Amino acid sequence: MARTPDPRKREELLAAVVGYLEEHGVNDLSLAPMAEALGTSKRMLLYYFGDRQSLLEQAMNASRPKAGDIFGDVDSPQDLEIASMKLWHALTRGAQRRSVRLLLQVLSLATTDPENYGEFATTATDLMLTPITNAFRDAGFAAKDAAMRATLVVSGLRGLCQDLLISGDRARVDAAAQLMVKAAVTPA
Known part of the structure; x- marks a missing residue:
């Protein structure tokens, strides 16, 4: 059975993603370097947010x-x-x-x-x-x-x-x- 995402962890990770994007921008965004900078893995970013477009959409929604x-x-x-x-x-x-x-x-x-x-x-x-x-x-x-x-x-x-x-x-x-x-x- 698949594990349910932890909402608190997701919220913390989303705030970190927003901070990363505010500092580094979205042009040429690659998930692997972002994950490394955030102390997580690309797999965890995909687990919590789906693909790159979905991650960007959620970050934009959280930051506006x-x-x-x-x-x-x-x-x-x-x-x-x-x-x-x-x-x-x-x-x-x-x-x-x-x-x-x-x-x-x-x-x-x-x-x-x-x-x-x-x-x-x-x-x-x-x-x-x-x-x-x-x-x-x-x-x-x-x-x-x-x-x-x-x-x-x-x-x-x-x-x-x-x-x-x-x-x-x-x-x-x-x-x-x-x-x-x-x-x-x-x-x-």
Whole structure:
């Protein structure tokens, strides 16, 4: 009879996998070197996560920001601004700051290797856009306007994250984030 995977061990291993991917990236990902670096075996990675694609999918799911948690109770433009800035702070200072590098790499790889990374990128974008679009609608914006404004927040913050990672100019990029968020949440 096959042994049942230990959920606690799986959770610990998943956190280690996420940390490894945040540090080393996903381009040219090979399970054997990862397993060695994590003090386990390729066989154990496959046992807990399935194949390489499944492991990557689970790591991406575990590492992405929970926009639904941040935007769940939003019902006004002021709440939208506060929630958008909370997201910005989570991405640049909080728990999500390390996973931003991983997300940006996957999104970039999706443009040149859509067969392997396109679905990850689409899912990552949708999981951010959907709750933010819903929050804009809950705050009184029409459906089409809500979707455009949510796209501005998601894509704008993502681009500013990349700028911050490259330039390190926190003051300039923080000011740009505030300006972009203000523009996105201000009714016409």
